[in-house]
Amino acid sequence: MSVTHAPQTADVLARQDPELAEILLGELDRQASTLQLIAAENFCSPAVLAALGSPLANKYAEGYPGARHHGGCEIVDVAERLAVERAKSLFGAEHANVQAHSGSSAVLAAYAALLRPGDTVLALGLPYGGHLTHGSPANFSGRWFDFVPYGVDAETGIIDHEQVRTLARTHRPKAIVCGSIAYPRHIDYAFFREVADEVGAYLIADAAHPIGLVAGGAAPSPVPYADIVCATTHKVLRGPRGGMILCGSELSERVDRAVFPFTQGGAQMHTIAAKAVAFGEAATPEFAAYTRQVVANARVFAAALAEEGFVVTTGGTDTHLVTADPAPLGVDGRTARGRLAAAGMVLDCCALPHADSRGLRLGTAAVTTQGMAEKEMTRIAALLAGVVRGTAERVRAREEVRDLVDGFPPYPG
Numbered sequence: 483m484s485v486t487h488a489p490q491t492a493d494v495l496a497r498q499d500p501e502l503a504e505i506l507l508g509e510l511d512r513q514a515s516t517l518q519l520i521a522a523e524n525f526c527s528p529a530v531l532a533a534l535g536s537p538l539a540n541k542y543a544e545g546y547p548g549a550r551h552h553g554g555c556e557i558v559d560v561a562e563r564l565a566v567e568r569a570k571s572l573f574g575a576e577h578a579n580v581q582a583h584s585g586s587s588a589v590l591a592a593y594a595a596l597l598r599p600g601d602t603v604l605a606l607g608l609p610y611g612g613h614l615t616h617g618s619p620a621n622f623s624g625r626w627f628d629f630v631p632y633g634v635d636a637e638t639g640i641i642d643h644e645q646v647r648t649l650a651r652t653h654r655p656k657a658i659v660c661g662s663i664a665y666p667r668h669i670d671y672a673f674f675r676e677v678a679d680e681v682g683a684y685l686i687a688d689a690a691h692p693i694g695l696v697a698g699g700a701a702p703s704p705v706p707y708a709d710i711v712c713a714t715t716h717k718v719l720r721g722p723r724g725g726m727i728l729c730g731s732e733l734s735e736r737v738d739r740a741v742f743p744f745t746q747g748g749a750q751m752h753t754i755a756a757k758a759v760a761f762g763e764a765a766t767p768e769f770a771a772y773t774r775q776v777v778a779n780a781r782v783f784a785a786a787l788a789e790e791g792f793v794v795t796t797g798g799t800d801t802h803l804v805t806a807d808p809a810p811l812g813v814d815g816r817t818a819r820g821r822l823a824a825a826g827m828v829l830d831c832c833a834l835p836h837a838d839s840r841g842l843r844l845g846t847a848a849v850t851t852q853g854m855a856e857k858e859m860t861r862i863a864a865l866l867a868g869v870v871r872g873t874a875e876r877v878r879a880r881e882e883v884r885d886l887v888d889g890f891p892p893y894p895g
Contacts, residue, residue, distance in 0.1 A: 514891055515884055517862065519829040521691065521803050521845025522663075524720045525852070525892040526756075527763060533756035534722055544748045546581075546738060558751040565754050568761035569726060572697055575705050577734035580715075580757050581741050581749045582725030585690040588712040589615040590622060591727060593657075594740035595710065596684045599626045601656040604649055604683070606641070607631030609833045611664035611805075613688060630655065634665075636836045639796035641665070643673055650681045660704075661688030661712075664832040664843050666784075666799035668692075671707035684709045692801055693726075694718025694847070697764040698773025701801060709733060718776060718802050718847045720769075721760025724753050772850060776802045779846040782856040786863030792842075795835065802850075807834055807841040811870050815840035818870045825869045825876050826883035827862075852890035861886065 496503040513525070538558060544551040547559035562580065569578035582588035597603070603623075605616035610633045614621040617629025630653045632646045650658060660674045671687060678685040687704035693713035695701035704711050711728040715721035729737050742749070763769055777800070784804045788794045792806040808818040815831040819842065822829060832843035849858065865882055868874030 510893075514893070515887060516826040516828050517883055517887060518848035518892075519827060519844045519846075519862075521830065521843050521847070522714075522717050523845070524694075524717060524847045526716070526720050526722060526760065528893065529763070530720070530722055530756045530759050533759050534752055536752050536755060538755050539750075539752040541751045542748050543751050545742065558754075561751060561755045561758060562749070565758035565761060568758055568765070569728070572761050572765050573693075573703065573705050573711075573728055575711070575728035576731040577729050577737070579727040579729075579737055579741050580724075580754050581746065582712075582727055583746060583750065583753075584723070584725045585688075585712060585714040586613075586615050586725075587741075587746065588714075588725035588727050589613075589686075589688060591737065591740040591745050592686050592710045592712050593623065593627065594744050595733065595736040596686070597627060597656055600628060602628045602630060602653050603657045603659060604630050604632060604646070604653065604655040605659035606662050606665070607633050610634045610835045611662035611833070613661070613663045613690070616659055616661075616688070634835045639835055640667060641669075643670070646674070647677050647680075650677045650683065654681050655683050657684040657686055659686045659688055660708075661686075661690065663691060664795075664803065664805050666780075666801055666803040666805055667796055668702055668800045669704070671702060671704045675707040687711045688713075690714040691717055691803060694720065694764070695773050695777065695801060697761075698770040700770070700773035700777050710737065715757045715760055718773065719760060719764060720847075720851065721764075722753050722756035724750070724757055726757070775855065776846050776850045779850050779854065779856060779859045780804055783844070783846055783859040783863055786860045787867070790863055790867035792867070795841070802845045802847045804844045804846075805832055805834070805841055806844070807837065807839070808870050809839060811867065812872075813870060815842050818842060821869050821872070821876070822866060825865075825874075825879040827866060827869065848892075849890070852887070852892050854890050858886065858890075 541558050542552045543555050543558050547562050565580045566578045606612035615623045617624045635642050658678045685708045687708035692701045696703045713726045715724045780799045784794045784798045791810045795805040830843045831840045834841040869879050
């Protein structure tokens with residue numbers, strides 16, 4: 483059968499494996515009938531999904547375009563070159579590696595390119611929003627390197643820049659990492675570059691969360707400042723789940739060899755093709771407008787949550803991220819998350835700076851993709867607060883959530 487006459491994927495799966503088809507349909511219904519407020523999630527486009535389910539999934543392609551370890555890579559070489567060129571153009575980078583399987587894989591490769599086991603690294607501490615790859619003892623980073631954590635100001639929640647400078651001068655790290663999974667403000671990349679230069683350290687920007695905003699011009703870019711930028715291609719960027727590394731030409735060979743053959747094997751060519759699609763979509767005026775709306779929604783959402791009694795970290799947000807403490811409403815983060823999940827509102831818990839309890843981490847990327855705007859953010863905040871307080875009847879709240887998302891389907895039609 484020719485590709486052009488191949489039946490639709492859903493039809494094939496329904497006939498061949500109805501059990502799994504039912505699972506996939508169930509997940510589609512879950513996504514379409516609940517509020518997706520997880521900051522790290524989004525809805526990728528049908529074009530991205532099409533590339534993920536393409537024949538490129540069949541191709542083994544260890545190596546890089548023009549230097550593969552397998553034959554028959556002529557077509558996938560074109561796809562990877564396209565993804566690389568689009569990423570370089572989108573972010574103004576001299577070099578891009580699009581093979582990293584995830585954000586963590588990208589960070590691992592950055593460390594492998596620049597560091598040796600036992601080297602000292604300065605990074606945001608996990609209690610203040612640092613990622614597992616920023617020194618967690620459960621992660622390779624904490625086992626292989628000597629991490630020194632910096633924190634945030636106890637009053638403002640803003641990164642303590644003077645502490646960063648003092649720790650850098652004291653410990654003389656081989657690398658400084660700037661980036662977070664739960665810091666809602668812009669990172670001052672120029673400051674971190676200044677400190678890194680002062681102590682002779684490499685600067686690694688972990689931009690997994692803001693990179694989509696960077697693509698749309700709604701957040702400052704780390705590319706002009708960092709030696710290596712690590713990122714994901716999902717989240718606000720709205721591509722497939724995967725990673726990406728950006729760097730200057732002087733580090734390009736070291737970065738590429740750190741990805742393959744040091745940390746990974748064969749590239750996932752269907753995912754790389756989907757990344758190329760996402761980079762192309764992110765270069766459009768429509769995507770730039772989307773990222774501006776993401777930030778506008780987050781700011782309104784943060785203000786509305788504060789009005790409802792939550793303590794919003796740093797007093798607001800510059801990005802798609804909002805972190806909030808529900809304690810003034812009488813519950814901790816885990817209890818709040820459970821109540822909200824039962825009402826159809828899906829979100830995460832996170833560590834709160836200088837606090838023993840956990841808070842809520844929320845994001846506006848997915849709901850903005852669905853077309854929601856400031857009015858809906860205020861409505862969601864009020865609904866969320868009622869459920870957390872226990873004053874909103876859960877079944878009725880679940881019906882209101884379904885009514886809201888019915889008007890904003892992630893995949894219309």
